Amino acid sequence: MARSSGVQGEGTKPGAVPREPAPGGSTGPGGGRGGREGRGGHGGRRARRGRRVLRWSATTLSVLVLGTAGAGYLYYEHLNGNIEKGQRSSGDSKARRAAPNAAGQTPLNILLIGSDSRNSDENVKLGGARNDRGAPPRGDVQMLIHLAADRESAAVVSIPRDTRVDIPKCTDPESGRTYPPVNTIINASLARGGAGCTLATWQNLTGVYIDHWMTIDFAGVVKMADAIGGVEVCVEQNVWDRPLPGVPGGSGLKLKAGKTKVQGEQALQWLRTRHAWGSDPLRARAQHMYMNSMIRTLKSQNVFTDTGRLTDLAEAATESLHVSEEIGTVKKLYDLGAQLKTVPTDRITMTTLPTAADPEDANHLIPAGADADRVWEMVRDDVPFDDKGGKSASKKAGSKQPGSEKASRDPAAADGEIGVLVRNATRSDTLGPVTGRAGAIARSLVGKGFTKAAADTSGALAEERTVVRYPSAELAGDAQRVAKSLGIPQSSVRRSTDVSGVTVVVGADWRTGTSYPKQPAPKAGDLPGDADALNGSDAGKCMNVYAPYRW
Incomplete structure (x- = not known):
């Protein structure tokens, strides 16, 4: 395939492959190799074109910056045909979109998956384990990027690959x-229905x-990594990650202590x-x-103004990434980039889900109860992971929770006419279900006048948070x-x-009592200490x- 210039020329439609620049033409948007542009004529058109390309480059680069686990996002205005797409969700899931905030904005969440696929000679060479050739890939790297509704901050949460969770049908x-549904480590989800199963x-x-x-x-x-041109990393001691006796x-x-720029295969090793x-x-x-x-x-x-660099990044991105189908068009990715570019580096917070040792397998982990719940609560409620947004950000985050329902214009029926089913979902990753919870809440509802309330006897479920x-x-x-x-x-x-019908799902956050316990609203920057937060500017x-492994 011929390599395109990466510059959107005048008259080029979105998704079309632009013309190659003429030999001896400009090396950057709107500028020649030497001299000053004239005030009118072709110079004026070049200047206008330069401004358009600069705006376009800034937008698309921002997508690259926030996009993958060590690789970059999607930048491919001119390589629409290279986009490889798949089904967004392939598993049973009950999550619903968050409701808009007062300004009509909603958060944006993107799941990034690093696959250990060895289904090509190149991947086998890079990843070893030739006997695994052809086996379903596993999702060894999994990160959720959360872009705040106001587009002023972003959070990243990683889940370690050996964390045991419920994988749905x-x-x-x-x-x-x-x-079928299974309870096992999260990296197995990719092999049980593709990225859509991991998303569910x-x-x-x-x-x-x-x-x-x-x-x-x-x-x-x-x-x-090659297209980026190298990324600086740092180790406190000489490191050599190699086989050892019994390991x-x-x-x-293999790096010496201090800072080193890694790219290509060495970046993958890191x-x-x-x-x-x-x-x-x-x-x-x-x-x-x-x-x-x-x-x-x-x-x-x-x-931003280096056309050659942008082209290299575009080629690498479109050849490397597989995306869910609803963002598999140039226009949608372009619009996505316009949102991502607004976040400054010091408002990006990288974290890892707090985990604890798995009591069933010493080699595995499980989410760490209340600390893990707090991280997910902050994401659900769009609370910034940092406290750099000022008091207004904290107040705004707690004032309206995403996912909340507006007051219904349809008035409720009389309490005694409302049918209510109560389900016990108090089981969690660390605790078993509380016997009789559905019955206790159903009886409480009956006592409050909801005479048609009844307990679901089909068995205990597992949900972290109580919902109706x-x-x-x-x-x-x-x-x-x-x-x-x-x-509630x-x-x-x-x-x-x-x-x-109306269904009360009693979650793991409500294990005792018949009145839902008040949950303190998290504040901006209120991350648990074991989330291992890292600021983007550090x-x-x-x-x-x-x-x-030192040498």
């Missing part, structure tokens, strides 16, 4: 094979509606290293350092009335096609090397 969109798994775990997913494999990381594997990363850091959560920290450094690198370089669901608009008022009687906030009243961090 999923159907592979390519093979048609259906996989995240939605069920977090309660967050995820707008898009993107995946990249080993070879894609190398291509993107096979290793990424092959992102894959785990043993030399000491744990999977620490591997996530190294990946966050790489991403932040990549963002700073691109922002500090003259990329209803199937259609005419029951919104009824659902809100039931929630109010129990003290209106932000937890959700429309859902998975229920046939260039002074270095990875400590686990002693056996």
Whole structure:
């Protein structure tokens, strides 16, 4: 395929491949190789074209900056035909879009998945394990990018690959094979219905509606790292991630202490290293350092006006990334870039989900109860992970929770006429279900006058947060009335096609009592200490090397 210039020329329609620049033409938008542009005629047109290209370049670069786990986002105005797409969701999930804030804005959530696929010679060479050739890929790197509704801050949350979660029933969109629900480590979700199954798994775990997913494999990381031109990383001691007696594997990363610029295969080694850091959560920290450094690198370089650099990045991105179908057009990606570019580096916060040792398997992890819940609550309620937005940001974040329902114009029926089903979903990753919870809440409702309330006897479910669901608009008022009687906030009243009537789902956050416990609203920057937060502007961090892997 011929390489295009990467510049949108005059008269070029979105999605079309622009013309190659003429030999001896300008090296950047709107400027020649030497001399000063004239005031009118062709010079004026070049200046106008230069301004258009500069605006376009800034927008598309911003997409690259915030987009993948160590690789960049999508920038491909002229390579629409290269876009590889897949089904957004392929699993059972109840998450719903967040309601707009007072300004009509909604958060944007993008799931980034780094695949360990070895289904090509290049990936086998980079990833080893030739006997795994042809096996379904696993999602060893999984990150959620949350862009705030006001577009003033962004948060990234990684989940370590060996974290045990509930993976829902999923159907592979390519093979048609259906996989039953299972409780296992999260990186297995990619092989049970593709990226759409991983997305459904995240939605069920977090309660967050995820707008898009993107995946990249080993070879894609190398291509993107080469196109970026190198990213600076830092280690406190000499590091060599190699096989040791009784500990096979290793990424092959070998660096001297201090700062080093890595690219190509060495960048992939940095992102894959785990043993030399000491744990999977620490591997996530190294990946966050790489991403932040990549963002700073691109922002500090003259990329906005360097057509050649932009073209290289475009070629690498379109050849490396696989995206969900609803963002598989140039226009939608262009619009997405316009939103992403607004976030300054010091308002980007990288975190890792707080985890604890899995009591069932010492090699696995589980979400760490209240600390993990707090992280997801902040994402759901669009509360900034940092406190740099001022008091107005904190007040605005707590004033209206995304996902909340507006007061229904349809008045509720009389309490005694409202049918209510109560489900026990108090089981969590760390605690078993509380026996009899559905019956206790149903009896409380009956005592309050909801005489048609009844407990669901089909068995305990697992939901982190209590919700009231209803199937259609005419029951919104009824659902809100039931929630109010129990003290459940209106932000937890959700429309859902998975229920046939008003349904109270008693979650793991309500294990005792018959009145829903008041939940203190999180404040901006109110992250738990074990979220391992890293600010995008912090260039002074270095990875400590686990002693056996020093040299």
